[in-house]
Amino acid sequence: MAEEIRAEIVGNVLQVLATEGQAVDDGDTLVLLESMKMEIPVLTEIAGTLSRLAVAEGDVVQEGDLIAVVE
C-alpha cells in the first residue's frame, strides 16, 4: 500500500529531514514547512519505506502538492 503525503498548506520547504529509501514509522517527521510564520512538520501516518521524496529545501509547495510517498 502506498500513501501519498501532500502539502496541507502553502509554504516553503525549510528542512528535509528524511532521505529516499529510508524506513519510517507512523508519526515520523519527513519535512519541515514554513508557513504562516510557523514551522510545520509534515508527518507520515503510516510506517514503511520512503519510496519517493518530491521536494527539496527551498522549494515552494502549494496546497495539495506531492511531498512524499511511503510504501
Added chain:
Amino acid sequence: MTALAARPEPVVPAADSDPRDPELRLSQLLDAGTLAPITTRDASGVFTARGRIDGVDVITYCTDAARMGGAMGTEGCQRIVDAIDTALEEGCPVIGLWHSGGARLAEGVEALDAVGQVFAAMIRASGKVPQISVVLGPAAGGAAYGPALTDVVIMAPAGRVFVTGPDVVRSVTGERIDMEALGGPEAHGKKSGVVHVVANDEPDAYRRARRLTGLFSRPGVHDPESVREEADLRALLPEQAKRAYDVRPLVRAILDTEEDDEGVVGTSFEELQAKWAPNIVVGLGRLGQRSVGVIANNPLRRGGCLDSLSAEKASRFVRMCDSFGIPLLVLVDVPGYLPGVGQEWDGVVRRGAKLLHAFGEAVVPRVTLVTRKAYGGAYIAMNARSLGANTVFAWPEAEVAVMGAKAAVGILHRKALAAAAEEDREELHERLAVEHERIAGGVNRAMAIGVVDEVIEPSQTRRRVAEALAAAPAARGRHGNIPL
C-alpha cells in the same frame, strides 16, 4: 454507580444465531439485563426497546437487517417516530442502530412519506434530547439522512453511508467506485465529515456510543476540589514558539481521567470528527468531574489556522454543546485565518460567520485559554471576550494581538495623549505606536483593555479552568442542533 457495575454482559452469540439480530445488537449496547422490548421483532423491520446505559434510561431503535436488508417501510418508520417522540417526552437519550438499504421500494411513495416523518421526529427532538446513531452496515438513501440529522454518528468498519450507491454513480457520472470507498469509514471520517467517530469494530462502536451517551446524560456537577493532580503542561508545547505541535496531548492532560467499561483508567476525552478538518480539534470529556466540550486549534495541521471547514466543524460542535447545556473550554493557539483564493471562494467568510454566530449566541459557561498566540480575526472567532466568553485566561508567554498598535496606545496612553498639545498629539501618538510595536507581544495590553482576565501558570490550568466553569451561571441554549 461505577461504569464497571453497569457494563453490558459479554455476548457470546449461539452458533446458529444471526449477528444482525437487533436484540443481540442492542444487548451489546445496553447495561446487562436492562433490555426491555417496546415492540416485537417482526416484518416491520424495526425493533425498539428501552434499556439503560451506565444506569441511565435510554430509548433505542434498530433496523432489522435480516428483513429486506433493513429497508424502511411505513410500519417500521412509525416505530422509529414513536421511539423518538417517547424519548422526547421522557427527556432521555435515543440511540439508533442502522443497517438499512433505505426506503422500501415496494411501498412506493408511502415509504418515502414515512421516512420523511422519521426525519421530522428527529428534527423535533434536535437539541432537546441527545440522539446518537451507530451505523453498522449500509445506510443508504433515506437511511443515510437519518443518522446525519442526529447529534453524533458512529460508524463500524462495515458501515456505509451514501445517497446513491456505486451502480447509480457509475451510470450517471461514469465514476467507478466500490461501496467502501464511496461511503465507508475512511470516506466519511476523513473526506466528508459525516461520521464523528470511526470505530475499530462493532463492539468498539457500542463502547463509544456508551461513553458518549454517558457524557451527554450523566453530565455530573462541577467539583473543582476534585482537581488535585496538576502536571506541568508547558512541557507539552515545544520550546520554540514558532514550532508546530499536536494539541491533543494537551487536551487530554487538561481533562480528567476516567475508568472505562473494562476498568482501565484512561483519558475522558472522546474526540469527534478527528480526521476531518483536523486543524481544529473538538470533543467531549470531563473536567472537575463534569462533562465539558473542548475546542482547540491544532498547530500540527495547517499551522492551526482557522479555515472554511474547521470553522464549520467547530460551529456545529459549539451549537450542539450549547443545546445540551455542556460548558465549553476553548484552547487558542491560532496564527489567523488561512489566506487563499480557494478559501475565499470556499466561503471562509460565510462559514467563519457561523462560528462567530455559534459562540455569540451560546449561553453555556465558556472559558477561553490562550496558550501561545491569538491573532486577528481568528482571535475573535475563538470565543473572545467580545463574543461573550465568561473568563479568558492566558499563559504567561502568550501573545494576543487584538488590535493595531495605534489603536492600542490610544487607550493605554489616553491621559498622555489628552495632556499633549493639540499640534503635538498626532506625532506623539505615532511615536508611542512605534514604541508599542517594538515591545515584544505579551498579554499586558490585552489585560489592560479587559479582553484577557488573568495570566495563569500552566501548572494551575486544570484547577483554574474548572473553577471558572463552575463559577459561571449554568444555562442551556434553546435551539436545535442543525447539522451545519
